[in-house]
Amino acid sequence: MSIILEVKDLVKHYKMGSETVKAVDHTNLSVERGKFTAIVGRSGSGKSTLLHLLGGLDRPDSGKVIIEDKDIYSLGNDMLAKFRRKKIGFIFQDFNLIPSLTVWENVVLPMGLDGRKINEKEVLDILNHIDLAQKKDAMPNTLSGGQKQRTAIARALASKPAIILADEPTGNLDSQTELEVMALLKNCVKEFGQTLVMITHDETVAQMADEIILIEDGKVVNHS
Amino acid sequence: MDRKSHKSIITYIGVWTGTAILLSLAVFCISWNMEQINRSRAAKFLAMHPQMEAEAVEIFLKDPNQEYGITTNNAIELLQEKYGYDFYYDVFHNPVWYLWGVFLIVMVMILYCDIRINRRKEQKKIEQLNEIIEQLEQFKQDEFTVTETGRVMINRDDNFGEDESRWDNMLYYLWEKLRETGVYFRDLKERVKQEENHTKALITDLSHQLKTPVSSLHISYELISTEHLSESERAEFLQSAGQEVDRLEILLKELLRLSNLECGMIEVRPxxxxxxxxxxxxxxxxxxxxxxxxxxxxxxxxxxxxxxxxxxxxxxxxxxxxxxxxxxxxxxxxxxxxxxxxxxxxxxxxxxxxxxxxxxxxxxxxxxxxxxxxxxxxxxxxxxxxxxxxxxxxxxxxxxxxxxxxxxxxxxxxxxxxxxxxxx
CATH class of the missing domain: 3.30.565.10 (Histidine kinase-like ATPase, C-terminal domain)
Structure with missing residues (x-):
């Protein structure tokens, strides 16, 4: 299958007092289009930093992140922000929903920000798939944790990005809700032909992935 | 109102105002010129006959048709016949013509430059379209990456513009779509290859799985065939051969299920x-x-x-x-x-x-x-x-x-x- 995301010799070091933390240390990896890839590692192994770098949320010290043949760090800040909005969907552990907007408004917000036309039928289709259609006019504070995360998933899917990056998306959920959200996420990603890269330390979640990348001390240990 | 129609209205008003100013300027020049001639004649007449002030005013500043019945036509004829002053000659030797000539030349020059610029723009557009044709030609030859020109086009910094009607923006979107098409084709091709490899791997796996029981069956069979073997030994080998046959059977059943599902012969129908x-x-x-x-x-x-x-x-x-x-x-x-x-x-x-x-x-x-x-x-x-x-x-x-x-x-x-x- 073709490679949608490629990381070449990526380096990101932090200064913590007098010590240098090698959060990402000469990392190389690639993600295939349409696959669900899990990046697994203990906390502090640098996986969150890596995901931020994959999504253009930070800038590396050196190395390249290539998404759909485009070296994203060759872009200026404004262009990078635009590229990110258009091509990358994010799902975070703490959902990042806007409390004053309804589920529907939260889902279509990124497209609205970009001035893109909203295809209501498509968005509704996504909400149906993720079992949120009845909740589309609900406010986030009336939703359960699983429903909040499903809203965030719908939001990531709706803008039809090239790749979806998820950072411990089920970290705040109990184990049954975790299974439920993961099953829905996996299905939606497959249904809509999306590519998913997920960071997790949960071995049950990682089992659902097509590919597992193990990270230790900022390095890829095992790329299966 | 969007920016595009706003812009065209501004251009329209600009051109209109320009033309109006130019025409007013021309009218002003002509009447300035006529009045100058008239005044200089009056001054000249007064210098020649200072005592005829009243007549001068009568002649130069009042309409002759009103009191003397002299129309422009018979004035022209009279002066032509009696004194030989050719009206048309004088009309065409008026200095206004020089002004007009300069104006015309400037206009022609502007027009020429405009055509040249437009042609150059068109040439550029044709070149850009040719690059797209070249890209499509590449697709046909199994080369699915975007050409250098395309990459430059996609990575230009002023892209993602909101104004989709502009040529450059259209071109950018076109290249972006071409790149996406390329990626799609590449995927498709690789998926076909993948499928092929998958089938190959399945066959290799299957034959590998079958090899072990078959070879142990083979050994048992050979041993049984040798003559110097006690009855109990023979029975033992027969039994192990029987076990291998059982294993083969189980294996075969499993593999059949697998290959049925793998090859899509049996579809999961929810x-x-x-x-x-x-x-x-x-x-x-x-x-x-x-x-x-x-x-x-x-x-x-x-x-x-x-x-x-x-x-x-x-x-x-x-x-x-x-x-x-x-x-x-x-x-x-x-x-x-x-x-x-x-x-x-x-x-x-x-x-x-x-x-x-x-x-x-x-x-x-x-x-x-x-x-x-x-x-x-x-x-x-x-x-x-x-x-x-x-x-x-x-x-x-x-x-x-x-x-x-x-x-x-x-x-x-x-x-x-x-x-x-x-x-x-």
Whole structure:
């Protein structure tokens, strides 16, 4: 299958007092289009930093992140922000929903920000798939944790990005809700032909992935 | 109002104002010129005949037609006939013409430049279109990356503009689409290749799996054929040959199921059916094997589901197969006199089936490998029980085709928990 995301010799070091933390240390990896890839590692192994770098949320010290043949760090800040909005969907552990907007408004917000036309039928289709259609006019504070995360998933899917990056998306959920959200996420990603890269330390979640990348001390240990 | 129509209105007003100013300027020049001639004649007349002031005013500043009946026409004729002053000659030797000439030349020059610029622009557009043709030509020759020009075009910094009507922006979108098309084609091609490799790998795996029992069968057969062999020895080899044949048979059955599913000969066809029934059938299929080992199987459901049906979209036949595989593993890799617990839980959007056993368990480093085709855990192999490593692979494949998932966890004391979900 073709490679949608490629990381070449990526380096990101932090200064913590007098010590240098090698959060990402000469990392190389690639993600295939349409696959669900899990990046697994203990906390502090640098996986969150890596995901931020994959999504253009930070800038590396050196190395390249290539998404759909485009070296994203060759872009200026404004262009990078635009590229990110258009091509990358994010799902975070703490959902990042806007409390004053309804589920529907939260889902279509990124497209609205970009001035893109909203295809209501498509968005509704996504909400149906993720079992949120009845909740589309609900406010986030009336939703359960699983429903909040499903809203965030719908939001990531709706803008039809090239790749979806998820950072411990089920970290705040109990184990049954975790299974439920993961099953829905996996299905939606497959249904809509999306590519998913997920960071997790949960071995049950990682089992659902097509590919597992193990990270230790900022390095890829095992790329299966 | 969008920027585009705003712009065209500004251009329109600009051109109109320009023309109006230019024409007014011309009219002003002409009347300035006429009045100058008139005044200089009056001054000249007064200089020649200072005593005729009243006549001068009469002649130069009042309309001659009113009091003397002299029209322009007969004035022209009179002056022409009597004094030979050619009116048309004078008209064409008026200095206004020089002004007009300069104006015309400037206009022509502007027009010329405009045409030149436009032509150059057009030339550039043709070149840009040619580059696109070249790209399409490349696609035809199996080269799916974007050409250098295209890459420059896509990576230009002023892209993502809002104004989609501008040529440059259109061109950018076109290249972006071309690049996407290229990526799509490349994918398609690689998927075909992948499929091919997949089939090849399957065939290699299959022949590899068949090799071991066949070769041991071969050895047994050769040994039996040798003459100096006691009856008991012969019986022993015959028995082991028989075991190999049995193994082959099991293997063949498994492989047939696998290849049926893999080659898409059997499609998983989800329908609205009772999952509780499917699960019960799966349990009864492994019940005898469990009974032989005195393993207890407990099926526990949500209290609200008791005596009810649980209609879930699934393929009963294949889903039963999936459950049987998990349950068979649980029976196979558990000691006698243990228990297997099955829970059926209805979640908001999924049905969750939990299968807990007290068996040998799975090493945590093996958890993501157990679903691979022909993978058998280290402990499982050491136990040397029958097995091909197909079961869980098949189970996952069946479940995923119906939007389901399967994951496993270590139980705290001993054994494994399997979580199976199917969408409601």
């Amino acid at each position: 329908e609205m059916a009772d999952l509780l029934r499917t699960l019960t059938e799966a349990v009864s299929q492994v019940y005898m094997k469990a009974y032989d080992k005195s393993i207890e199987i407990n099926l526990e459901t949500d209290p609200q589901l008791l005596g009810q049906t649980l209609i879930v979209r699934h393929d009963p036949k294949w889903t039963k197969e999936a459950f049987v595989n998990v349950l068979e593993n649980a029976v196979k890799y558990s000691d006698a006199c243990t228990a297997i617990e099955i829970q059926l839980i209805k979640l908001p959007a999924n049905v969750l089936v939990v299968v807990k056993d007290e068996g040998i368990g799975i090493a945590s480093c093996e958890f993501h490998k157990i679903y691979q085709r022909f993978y058998r855990g280290k402990q499982a192999r050491e136990l040397a029980k029958e097995g091909t490593g197909v079961g869980l692979y098949l189970t996952r494949s069946i479940l995923e085709r119906q939007g389901g998932t399967i994951t496993a966890k270590r139980r705290r004391k001993k054994g494994t928990k399997f979580f199976i979900t199917l969408p409601l």
